[in-house]
Amino acid sequence: GAVVSQHxxxxxxxxxxxxxxxxxxxDFQATTMFWYRQFxxxxxxxxxxxxxxxxxxxxxxxxxxxxxxxxxxxxxxTLTVTSAHPEDSSFYICSAEMTETQYFGxxxxxxxx
Amino acid sequence: DAxxxxxxxxxxxxxxxxxLPCNHSTIxxxxxxxxxxxxxxxxxxxxxxxxxxxxxxxxxxxxxxxxRKSSTLILPHATLRDTAVYYCIVRVEGGADGLxxxxxxxxxxxx
Numbered sequence: 001g002a003v004v005s006q007h008x009x010x011x012x013x014x015x016x017x018x019x020x021x022x023x024x025x026x027d028f029q030a031t032t033m034f035w036y037r038q039f040x041x042x043x044x045x046x047x048x049x050x051x052x053x054x055x056x057x058x059x060x061x062x063x064x065x066x067x068x069x070x071x072x073x074x075x076x077x078t079l080t081v082t083s084a085h086p087e088d089s090s091f092y093i094c095s096a097e098m099t100e101t102q103y104f105g106x107x108x109x110x111x112x113x
Numbered sequence: 114d115a116x117x118x119x120x121x122x123x124x125x126x127x128x129x130x131x132x133l134p135c136n137h138s139t140i141x142x143x144x145x146x147x148x149x150x151x152x153x154x155x156x157x158x159x160x161x162x163x164x165x166x167x168x169x170x171x172x173x174x175x176x177x178x179x180x181r182k183s184s185t186l187i188l189p190h191a192t193l194r195d196t197a198v199y200y201c202i203v204r205v206e207g208g209a210d211g212l213x214x215x216x217x218x219x220x221x222x223x224x
Contacts, residue, residue, distance in 0.1 A: 002159075004156075006156075032209060034211040034212075036211070043200075043214040043215060043216055043217065044151075044157065044212075044214045045214070046211035046212065046213070049209065049210070049211055059211075091154075093156045093157070095156075095157075095211075095212075100206040101147070101159055101162065102159070102211075102212060103159055104149075104156035104157045104158070104159075105156050106155055106156045107154070107155065107156045109154075
């Protein structure tokens with residue numbers, strides 16, 4: 001149990017385009033999901049908290065207009081990187097909360113050329 | 114800032130027990146100790162968590178000192194697949210906040 005998936009696993013896009021990443025809880029419902037970002041040789045950094053049916057809460061320094069989060073159902077949250085630039089290239093990881101424990105997806109590696 | 118302190122790296126021989134320490138001297142009474150690990154280029158994997166009693170599951174054991182200021186994660190029979198970065202995180206159980214990851218311990222299992 002407690003399986004979280006992400007799609008796509010890796011994506012390459014051109015600078016200025018938008019990219020959507022999906023995060024799904026496969027065998028449980030999650031009122032709260034989280035989005036993290038990890039740069040090479042660094043730890044995960046929390047970007048935002050996504051609550052089903054309400055607006056996401058963003059961490060300080062994360063642009064909410066650039067990183068659009070939608071949590072339309074109890075099993076799906078999406079992160080859209082708008083007008084992506086090379087500095088947005090990173091490993092994006094989501095997690096979903098179940099019984100007071102966060103379970104993580106496998107991550108999405110984004111490369112912006 | 115992370116509330117925990119871990120050694121940056123450790124080695125352990127395959128088949129032996131791996132003991133990973135974590136210091137959390139400022140832990141609050143309602144904060145749990147969670148352990149995750151991250152194998153290269155993958156999302157973190159939940160291992161175990163506890164409040165004050167020792168805990169054991171199919172993956173590991175968690176030993177928390179009586180004053181709760183430190184803990185040890187024990188992998189009883191380490192295999193090469195246990196090579197990963199291990200993160201010790203304190204968090205209020207059921208809290209609505211995301212996790213704060215420190216730098217973790219890079220555990221290398223030697224054949």
